[in-house]
Amino acid sequence: MSTDETRSQDPFTFPFNYFKFLSDEEKQLLNCLYREISEIVKDVIGHGINHHLATSRYAYTLSLADGKGRHNFLAALCGIIHDLRWWDDKERKARKLKIDKIEGVPSPVDILDGLLEQKIITADERSTCALVISAHSDLPTEQAPALLKYLRGGDRLSRFGVEGLKLLFELNYHYHLSGNNTPFYIEGGKISWNRDDGIIPNSEIKSCVDDVRACLSWILIAETPAETVLMNQLEEPLVEFLRVFHWHQINSYEFWLEKIDNEIFIQMLT
Numbered sequence: 144m145s146t147d148e149t150r151s152q153d154p155f156t157f158p159f160n161y162f163k164f165l166s167d168e169e170k171q172l173l174n175c176l177y178r179e180i181s182e183i184v185k186d187v188i189g190h191g192i193n194h195h196l197a198t199s200r201y202a203y204t205l206s207l208a209d210g211k212g213r214h215n216f217l218a219a220l221c222g223i224i225h226d227l228r229w230w231d232d233k234e235r236k237a238r239k240l241k242i243d244k245i246e247g248v249p250s251p252v253d254i255l256d257g258l259l260e261q262k263i264i265t266a267d268e269r270s271t272c273a274l275v276i277s278a279h280s281d282l283p284t285e286q287a288p289a290l291l292k293y294l295r296g297g298d299r300l301s302r303f304g305v306e307g308l309k310l311l312f313e314l315n316y317h318y319h320l321s322g323n324n325t326p327f328y329i330e331g332g333k334i335s336w337n338r339d340d341g342i343i344p345n346s347e348i349k350s351c352v353d354d355v356r357a358c359l360s361w362i363l364i365a366e367t368p369a370e371t372v373l374m375n376q377l378e379e380p381l382v383e384f385l386r387v388f389h390w391h392q393i394n395s396y397e398f399w400l401e402k403i404d405n406e407i408f409i410q411m412l413t
């Protein structure tokens with residue numbers, strides 16, 4: 144049984160109980176979007192429904208740290224729809240995605256416009272959410288609205304841990320099919336970390352190195368008793384992947400490229 148099949152049977156039957164400080168109407172709306180988006184992204188590697196849901200939850204949690212209020216709902220809303228822009232022509236071209244465009248798939252702005260029309264969100268909220276979603280991959284600025292910080296933080300947190308690492312790997316498998324030949328890289332973006340960093344030095348392209356570092360930290364933590372318990376609950380493919388990752392340096396390009404080319408290894412993960 145694949146990981147996704149297993150996941151679809153579990154807490155996702157009631158994923159929005161998580162948002163306990165939202166109103167029933169807000170939770171119901173998120174639940175409807177969740178179901179709609181699950182269908183849209185069911186074949187998308189790395190940016191499937193699990194990523195959208197995790198981002199939504201983390202963005203909401205970060206927002207909650209700033210108190211109760213409407214911003215918590217908006218953070219969750221932005222999270223659940225934020226990567227539907229992957230279906231935009233511009234986005235697909237920029238990222239050299241090989242995914243076939245599906246006609247009629249809504250973008251985040253289409254969804255926000257629909258919510259505005261139904262008077263579920265205000266015009267101001269629609270504009271803020273649209274802005275935040277379109278800017279969430281850019282480098283942070285001092286003046287960034289709080290909602291952008293929640294969404295960006297949620298997006299990054301969703302990549303932590305072994306599942307995040309697996310997602311990174313899957314993503315790069317995808318980029319590799321597009322002609323990129325360096326593991327754990329995102330081609331064409333702005334770099335978001337110290338350019339002189341020695342792990343994966345390259346001043347021209349954005350790297351997933353921050354995310355990978357987070358995963359490396361997780362591996363270190365996994366040596367503590369509490370995390371050992373957690374690890375024992377992971378499914379075997381994830382444990383195996385973590386094991387492989389643990390024993391091979393992140394900059395062992397040849398090793399990882401060989402893995403990326405290895406269909407059996409990829410199938411083991413998916």
Ligand SMILES: [Fe+2]
Pocket residue numbers: 194198225226298
């Ligand atoms: Fe994302």
